[in-house]
Amino acid sequence: MIDKTLSFTPREIVSELDRYIVGQADAKRAVAIALRNRWRRKLVPEPLRDEIAPKNILLMGPTGCGKTEIARRLAKLDRAPFVKVEATKFTEVGYVGRDVDSMVRDLVEASIKLVRDEAVADVKERAREAAEERLLDALLPRPKPKAAPGFFGQGVPFDQGASSSSSSSSSGPAPDDKTRERFRQMLRNHELEDREIEIDVAVPAPTMQMFGMPGMGGADGGMGGMDGGGGMGGLQEALSQAFGGKRKQKKLPIKEARPLLERDEAHRLVDNEQITREAVRRAEESGIIFIDEIDKIASGGGRSGADVSREGVQRDILPIIEGSTVSTKHGPVKTDHVLFICAGAFHMSKPSDLIPELQGRLPIRVELKPLTRADFVKILKDTEVSLIRQYQALLHVEGVTVTFTDDGLDAVAEVAALVNEAQENIGARRLATVLEQLLEEESFEAPDRRGHSLVIDKAFVERKLSPLLKREDLSRYIL
Numbered sequence: 001m002i003d004k005t006l007s008f009t010p011r012e013i014v015s016e017l018d019r020y021i022v023g024q025a026d027a028k029r030a031v032a033i034a035l036r037n038r039w040r041r042k043l044v045p046e047p048l049r050d051e052i053a054p055k056n057i058l059l060m061g062p063t064g065c066g067k068t069e070i071a072r073r074l075a076k077l078d079r080a081p082f083v084k085v086e087a088t089k090f091t092e093v094g095y096v097g098r099d100v101d102s103m104v105r106d107l108v109e110a111s112i113k114l115v116r117d118e119a120v121a122d123v124k125e126r127a128r129e130a131a132e133e134r135l136l137d138a139l140l141p142r143p144k145p146k147a148a149p150g151f152f153g154q155g156v157p158f159d160q161g162a163s164s165s166s167s168s169s170s171s172g173p174a175p176d177d178k179t180r181e182r183f184r185q186m187l188r189n190h191e192l193e194d195r196e197i198e199i200d201v202a203v204p205a206p207t208m209q210m211f212g213m214p215g216m217g218g219a220d221g222g223m224g225g226m227d228g229g230g231g232m233g234g235l236q237e238a239l240s241q242a243f244g245g246k247r248k249q250k251k252l253p254i255k256e257a258r259p260l261l262e263r264d265e266a267h268r269l270v271d272n273e274q275i276t277r278e279a280v281r282r283a284e285e286s287g288i289i290f291i292d293e294i295d296k297i298a299s300g301g302g303r304s305g306a307d308v309s310r311e312g313v314q315r316d317i318l319p320i321i322e323g324s325t326v327s328t329k330h331g332p333v334k335t336d337h338v339l340f341i342c343a344g345a346f347h348m349s350k351p352s353d354l355i356p357e358l359q360g361r362l363p364i365r366v367e368l369k370p371l372t373r374a375d376f377v378k379i380l381k382d383t384e385v386s387l388i389r390q391y392q393a394l395l396h397v398e399g400v401t402v403t404f405t406d407d408g409l410d411a412v413a414e415v416a417a418l419v420n421e422a423q424e425n426i427g428a429r430r431l432a433t434v435l436e437q438l439l440e441e442e443s444f445e446a447p448d449r450r451g452h453s454l455v456i457d458k459a460f461v462e463r464k465l466s467p468l469l470k471r472e473d474l475s476r477y478i479l
Contacts, residue, residue: 007039008032013077019384020073021066022375027366030057031074034339034364038078038286041337053336056321056361058294058351059343061368064427067343071290079118080286081111081279087297087342090313100316103289104326104333111283112330115275123269124262130269131261132187135254138197139183193255200247201260202267276330287338291317295344298353314355321361371427376413379428380404387435395442399450402442411461412438438464 008016013032014025021028034055041052059067068084075082083106090100120127186192252260297310320326323336342362351359371379380388388409392402404412416430438461442454 008035008077010036013074016077017070017073021069022378022383023371024061024066024070024368027059027061027066027070027368030364030366031070031341035074035078038339042285050336053323054339055364056340056342057364057366058362059341059366059368060346060351061343062345062347062370062425062427064425064429065368065371066428067368068290068292071288071341071343075288078286079114080288081107081114081283082288082290083107083110084290084292086292087294087313087317090297090316100313100320101326103291104283104320104335104338105328107287107289107338108280108283108328108330108333111279111287112276115279115282116270119270119275120263120266123266126269127262127266130265131258132184134199134261134265135187135197135258136180136183138199138257139187139192139195140180187254190255194253196251196253197257198249198251199257199261200249201264202247280330280333283338284334285337289338289340291340291342293344294342294354295346295349298344298346298349298351311355314358318355318357318361321358370425373413373417376416376428376431377409379431380409380413387431391435391439395439395446395454398446399452400442400446401453402439403453403455405455405457407458408456408461411458415461415465434465 010029010032013035014028017028017032034057037052038054041049044052059070061067072082072084074080083103085103085106089098090102183192250257250260297313299310320335321340323334325332325334327333340362351362351365354362380386388404395402412431412434416434419434420426420430438456442449
């Protein structure tokens, strides 16, 4: 299977990130260098290649400034397996809760989905053709062979008996090629979309989950210390084999049956073992784990009590970041070359409150800046999938055309900045709450206003939001 990771230059990576994220040039440069170094490492001769470890990154900045989005867009750009976890969800060994190894298991599952989607895309055309044949078989069923009398009166199909005349023993005439081709053309022209047919589809196996025991499978992964053949991983595999693999007859219109059959045929064409091997390799070589809220498990030297568990979580995370082997139901996975990006606001603590060993494993530190009113304007105007474009697309579905003027966007940005100053500063997330409040009535009335055009300028924003800004308790209206 071909490795589809890309080789962008650092300048190209920053340029791509600029399409979705405003500002934060230092953070973009740091992740761009980290991604490029991965590509460089693949071209280094073998003895030295294994010694080159990724330079993990610590992003520090207030909420809503783009930390998570930078990591997510970076992984999508490189087509790398990516998981986002929150440090506060993990507990120290000996306590009930998620164990830190589960982040690696989640990464492997994300990698399998990524590789499987790529493999399915590669066989999409073949799957479509095979699904078309199954649709034709359902529309023009082939006659079943008659049964010949066997020993003691038992029926034996001709194709299993000694007779050589089985080909002439059909219960009726088979559809000719012209009829089949005519129906094929009707299928391709979508002329039979509402006709119901009976198809045979796979029934997914039930998901078995075990709760309350650290290290168990289910939501958090397989049994710690055992590979795919033993522990909960082996139990889940046995249950999957016992309950899965079944098929069921369903009666559906062709428009609903077609995607089911295409998916079924695609899964027949891909090699699951090869997908798993490639997914584990890609998780080890290209995986990115984003650990958010790392500051919440930092504990200063003067604190005690519950902070002891926080330090315990840090010590449990440490070997994962240093490089260790984690057992999963798909086999052992090494974390030596996984890129870890940790992030936190650090408004109640500072990076030096982390244990020294963990600090040493996060050598690249970048401080992200709070977003300003000018940044909000750029986010609304210049980003590839801005909230403005999203709202315009949503209301366009209802036949309502929404246009934002420049002074209208400035007014929205100003309101978001004012509310962030008056209330908790949640960064760019404030834009979503302001726009939702601004367009609440239009979104509600949109089905009755088909063909209506709406221009949102400064006067419209002030008329809608000025009464709310004058009230003391802004949080009642704009979260």
